Amino acid sequence: xxxxxxxxxxxxxxxxxxxxxERKKYTRDGERRYKYLAAKVVRFYYIAFSISVLIVLTxxxxxxxxxxxxxxxxxxxxxxxxxxxxxxxxxxxxxxxxPNTNQAEFLFQVSREPIYQKQPIQxxxxxxxxxxxxxxxxxxxxxxYMLVIVNDVPxxxxxxxxDFGENELLVDTNTEVKTSHLLTKSDEEIIKEGEMKxxxxxxxxxxxxxxxxxxxxxxxxxxxxxxxxxxDAADELMTKYAKAIQTLDKDVEHMNKQIExxxxxxKYQTETTxxxxxQSIKSIQSEQDKIRSKVQETKLGIKQLNDRKGKLEEWLSDxxx
Numbered sequence: 474x475x476x477x478x479x480x481x482x483x484x485x486x487x488x489x490x491x492x493x494x495e496r497k498k499y500t501r502d503g504e505r506r507y508k509y510l511a512a513k514v515v516r517f518y519y520i521a522f523s524i525s526v527l528i529v530l531t532x533x534x535x536x537x538x539x540x541x542x543x544x545x546x547x548x549x550x551x552x553x554x555x556x557x558x559x560x561x562x563x564x565x566x567x568x569x570x571x572p573n574t575n576q577a578e579f580l581f582q583v584s585r586e587p588i589y590q591k592q593p594i595q596x597x598x599x600x601x602x603x604x605x606x607x608x609x610x611x612x613x614x615x616x617x618y619m620l621v622i623v624n625d626v627p628x629x630x631x632x633x634x635x636d637f638g639e640n641e642l643l644v645d646t647n648t649e650v651k652t653s654h655l656l657t658k659s660d661e662e663i664i665k666e667g668e669m670k671x672x673x674x675x676x677x678x679x680x681x682x683x684x685x686x687x688x689x690x691x692x693x694x695x696x697x698x699x700x701x702x703x704x705d706a707a708d709e710l711m712t713k714y715a716k717a718i719q720t721l722d723k724d725v726e727h728m729n730k731q732i733e734x735x736x737x738x739x740k741y742q743t744e745t746t747x748x749x750x751x752q753s754i755k756s757i758q759s760e761q762d763k764i765r766s767k768v769q770e771t772k773l774g775i776k777q778l779n780d781r782k783g784k785l786e787e788w789l790s791d792x793x794x
Contacts, residue, residue, distance in 0.1 A: 548674045556672035559667075561589055563583045568681050575626045590616070593639075596637050600630050605627075615788055635675075640666040642666060707785075711775050721771075
């Protein structure tokens with residue numbers, strides 16, 4: 474009660490702050506508190522031990538917190554991401570996830586060596602976080618495309634892993650070939666299977682487009698859907714390539730004018746300056762050759778896209794809705 478009535482206390486009744494601090498160092502019996510810490514060496518080891526315990530506890534807490542965490546990876550799409558098996562190269566061309574049906578489709582563009590055309594490709598699909606294998610099936614659209622349909626995808630999935638495998642095909646050179654065609658029914662003794670070549674793709678949920686799915690779609694419905702998408706994509710690319718060729722042609726034409734101007738300038742130049750001008754003309758002509766080469770490559774790309782589009786249209790005509 475006296476402590477609450479502090480306004481009645483005189484200045485002499487207040488304890489000096491320094492004295493208070495000194496009193497806290499001792500017990501009521503007059504013994505110094507924590508007297509074992511008075512020595513500097515003991516104090517150092519005590520502090521070091523405390524810091525060590527703190528570090529261990531912090532590390533343990535972080536480890537427990539991040540035990541189930543992993544960095545999400547996405548292999549991406551396009552030719553730059555292609556992987557190779559024994560005689561097959563493939564890369565992702567398109568993908569879609571349907572949250573309402575827990576299904577996802579992944580379209581791969583495939584290129585196979587002739588001897589591997591009928592060689593089966595083995596595949597396992599799993600959700601990376603849970604390591605649970607997912608139900609999947611592989612459909613061939615044509616020799617250039619295959620579609621993987623994945624069912625029962627977990628609602629909270631983060632990343633799907635695709636493992637592909639293909640056995641090597643080895644030709645036994647010691648066997649006498651009695652036919653001009655290698656792949657015949659009697660060639661089982663000629664072609665032997667070697668070791669399996671594998672590759673993996675990782676596809677994340679956040680980079681996979683999401684659209685509403687329909688549970689009653691057949692396999693042909695999915696193939697038609699992606700065939701149409703690839704035709705549209707081919708049309709867009711061919712238009713883009715055609716515009717690029719126009720731009721490159723204009724660049725070559727502009728360089729032709731530069732060369733003509735430089736040739737006219739030579740009439741009024743000294744011999745030394747003419748040599749420098751000739752070097753400039755050669756540099757421009759070298760750049761023109763590079764551009765013309767790029768034009769030819771782009772035209773080849775348009776032809777390949779047009780051929781691919783034709784095959785897809787042929788497949789669609791053979792598999793009407």
